[in-house]
Amino acid sequence: MPQTQVSIQQINKQFPSRSGDPIHGLKNLSLDIQAGEVIAVIGTNGAGKSTLFNCLTGQYPIDSGAIYLDGKQVDGLSQVERAAHIGRVFQDPTMGTAPRMTVFENLTLAQKRGASRGLGISLTQERYHNIREYLASFRLDLEHRMDVPIGSLSGGQRQIISLIMATIKQPKLLLLDEHTAALDPRIARQVMEMTHTMIKEQDLTTLMITHHHQDALNFSDRIIVMHHGQIVDHYDSQAIKSLTTADLYARLEDLVLAEEAIL
Numbered sequence: 316m317p318q319t320q321v322s323i324q325q326i327n328k329q330f331p332s333r334s335g336d337p338i339h340g341l342k343n344l345s346l347d348i349q350a351g352e353v354i355a356v357i358g359t360n361g362a363g364k365s366t367l368f369n370c371l372t373g374q375y376p377i378d379s380g381a382i383y384l385d386g387k388q389v390d391g392l393s394q395v396e397r398a399a400h401i402g403r404v405f406q407d408p409t410m411g412t413a414p415r416m417t418v419f420e421n422l423t424l425a426q427k428r429g430a431s432r433g434l435g436i437s438l439t440q441e442r443y444h445n446i447r448e449y450l451a452s453f454r455l456d457l458e459h460r461m462d463v464p465i466g467s468l469s470g471g472q473r474q475i476i477s478l479i480m481a482t483i484k485q486p487k488l489l490l491l492d493e494h495t496a497a498l499d500p501r502i503a504r505q506v507m508e509m510t511h512t513m514i515k516e517q518d519l520t521t522l523m524i525t526h527h528h529q530d531a532l533n534f535s536d537r538i539i540v541m542h543h544g545q546i547v548d549h550y551d552s553q554a555i556k557s558l559t560t561a562d563l564y565a566r567l568e569d570l571v572l573a574e575e576a577i578l
């Protein structure tokens with residue numbers, strides 16, 4: 316029987332606006348995610364997808380509601396405290412990595428997330444050896460790039476390293492924030508397939524924002540659709556079997572058209 320790994324309960328997030336009326340980033344949003352479940356998050360522009368991720372990581376404090384991770388309430392914890400348990404990969408490969416530092420240094424920092432000792436003391440021969448072995452297991456030749464600045468890698472290699480950094484501590488929750496959107500289609504496909512393999516091998520509980528609807532259909536156990544700070548649809552694995560990308564585009568278009576009709 317799968318256990319609930321993440322429970323998001325009635326969370327609200329507003330932003331101030333110049334007009335004085337607050338912007339509703341998230342409205343009473345609730346979601347339970349089972350351990351090992353992969354949920355694709357799609358939605359209209361400005362639906363609140365990134366706000367949801369920022370509230371989960373603690374980058375934005377929530378106004379009300381509660382967030383539980385593996386049974387523990389985390390919404391009061393700082394971003395640094397949550398980082399030990401939540402991995403995130405961004406669309407922009409410069410985010411979440413230190414571009415001038417080497418691959419080895421970046422991976423060492425990722426391994427030490429949530430710990431207090433400085434970087435210098437951690438750059439040991441033993442760690443170097445262990446990280447090299449780990450990189451070699453991906454068969455992408457990355458073990459020979461350990462001493463180059465991460466900024467000099469190709470976009471695809473960088474996203475793979477970002478993924479390895481986000482998962483190296485076996486996070487309780489992995490957040491993929493359109494992580495293949497900036498890559499050319501062939502590389503994006505490879506990175507997505509690699510991502511899927513890593514998620515399955517490590518049984519990672521995952522939320523994945525994507526505009527690639529085919530990826531949502533191919534690689535998730537459930538798809539949620541967001542609009543105006545709320546989840547308006549859930550498609551479970553059974554529903555996904557008969558769903559097409561055209562259905563998903565049509566649904567998003569309907570949401571936008573319904574809004575234009577009201578305006």
Ligand SMILES: Nc1ncnc2c1ncn2[C@@H]1O[C@H](COP(=O)(O)OP(=O)(O)OP(=O)(O)O)[C@@H](O)[C@H]1O
Pocket residue numbers: 330331338339340358359360361362363364365366367
């Ligand atoms: N820091 C902020 N300050 C003010 N408003 C914000 C802030 N972050 C998000 N918002 C607003 O909250 C709403 C949700 O934005 P969010 O970026 O989460 O949407 P999204 O679904 O990720 O959109 P997209 O797919 O277009 O990137 C939008 O109206 C946005 O303008």
